[in-house]
């Protein structure tokens with residue numbers, strides 16, 4: 145039968161499955177919402193869920209996957225912290241006959257291919273997210289010259305790579321803007337604050353901060369305020385995710401936009417796994433479509449935020 149592509153492990157239709165979810169870290173609301181989404185989906189999807197937390201270490205995430213393989217999971221859901229170090233884990237899971245779905249982040253496509261080395265990537269279009277932030281900034285920035293500091297996500301992660309490409313390429317089309325510094329804040333609030341403090345000293349004329357996620361944006365707002373700046377008045381802060389704190393910052397006038405990146409993967413993971421077990425060919429990229437949050441809709445969406 146052609147039901148399962150050559151090389152991809154088959155998955156039987158069963159009432160229950162032993163499912164591994166190897167989380168990378170739990171240091172921000174996005175990660176906690178994602179983990180909760182898997183826990184909340186488990187019962188209705190028939191999952192006996194084994195979850196781990198790699199605490200920010202790609203090496204531990206690899207070891208966590210290996211331990212799940214040893215425990216005989218039927219299916220693996222993996223958000224690879226970085227694009228390259230998790231590739232051996234992905235290949236080992238497949239070699240052990242375990243259908244593997246990457247969720248929320250992907251791996252280096254030159255080294256592991258969706259539909260061949262793993263079933264599919266479930267997640268957002270990070271390039272488009274960066275483009276949308278740039279387009280909103282171009283349309284809404286009021287000053288004459290936009291001096292931009294960019295706070296990047298985790299080095300070597302797919303969202304950091306692609307959110308940078310999407311934003312940088314789109315903003316380069318408008319000569320009003322210049323990116324004067326771009327540095328990693330590891331997707332973390334406190335590191336975002338620290339990096340912003342340092343970059344503010346080197347570039348006191350910054351008037352736009354683009355953060356690759358809301359946690360770093362909130363950290364940057366703190367740094368700006370400590371330095372006597374007024375985010376929302378003399379500095380435009382823009383980012384990605386759609387957390388409760390970011391929507392509140394928009395309502396408080398401190399942030400301009402956050403492009404959504406949904407963490408609620410549980411139901412999509414269940415649906416995709418069931419389609420796969422039913423013999424459907426899964427598209428290599430199961431795309432999540434995201435909204436844009438601004439002052440126009442932040443109040444309507446904050447209650448559902450995390």
Ligand code: GYE
Pocket residue numbers: 172174175248249303331356357358359384385405
């Ligand atoms: O934006 C960030 C998280 O991989 C899409 O990772 C995810 C990103 C999300 O730490 O907040």
